[in-house]
Amino acid sequence: MVGATPGDLAARALGIVRLAIPIPLSQTGGPASVYLIDNADGSLSLFDVALGTTESLRALERGFAEAGRRVEEVTRILVSHGHVDHFGGARQVAGRSGAKVFVHPADASKVTRFVWSEAVRERHRRYLRRMGLPEATIVDLEG
Structure with a gap:
């Protein structure tokens, strides 16, 4: 583990x-932290997934x-909250692994992209442009 902390x-x-x-x-102040958690049955749970961009997914694959x-090996994806840098790659990882995605009900509509109206998508696009x-x-984020 290069650069591992205690x-x-x-x-x-x-x-x-x-x-x-x-x-x-750049406004987030650093990388997204994603955690691989060993399950008792040998499978993995994934706590947060980072963005769903090609670059982020490649970095996740390298990790x-x-x-x-x-x-x-991922059977469960646990999303901490409804910010795209925490859940953005959930659809892609779940698609590859068949994992179930768990998220607080208050954030479920954010994580489930298909429920976004076009107005919400456009507001999100404007926000990302300002960022x-x-x-x-x-x-790429919109997949």
Whole structure:
């Protein structure tokens, strides 16, 4: 684990691996933290998923490989809250692994993209543009 903190090492001993996934939002102050959690049956739970961009998903894939695991081992995705840098890749990971996604009911409509109205999507696009994201990244986020 290159650059592992003492907390990362302690978590690893408990079957938890932190992956630092770069995100293109400079205002967030750093990478998104995603956690791989060993389940008793040998499968994985994933706490947060980072963005659903091609770049973030590649970084997630590299993190799994460095941990000696595969995305297909994920059976549960736990979303901490309804910010896109925490749930954005859930659809792609669940699609590959068949994992169930768990989220607080208050955030479920945010995480379930298909319920977004076009007005909400456009408001989200404007917000991402104000954050400085290039148009190609915004399109990538919408999958």
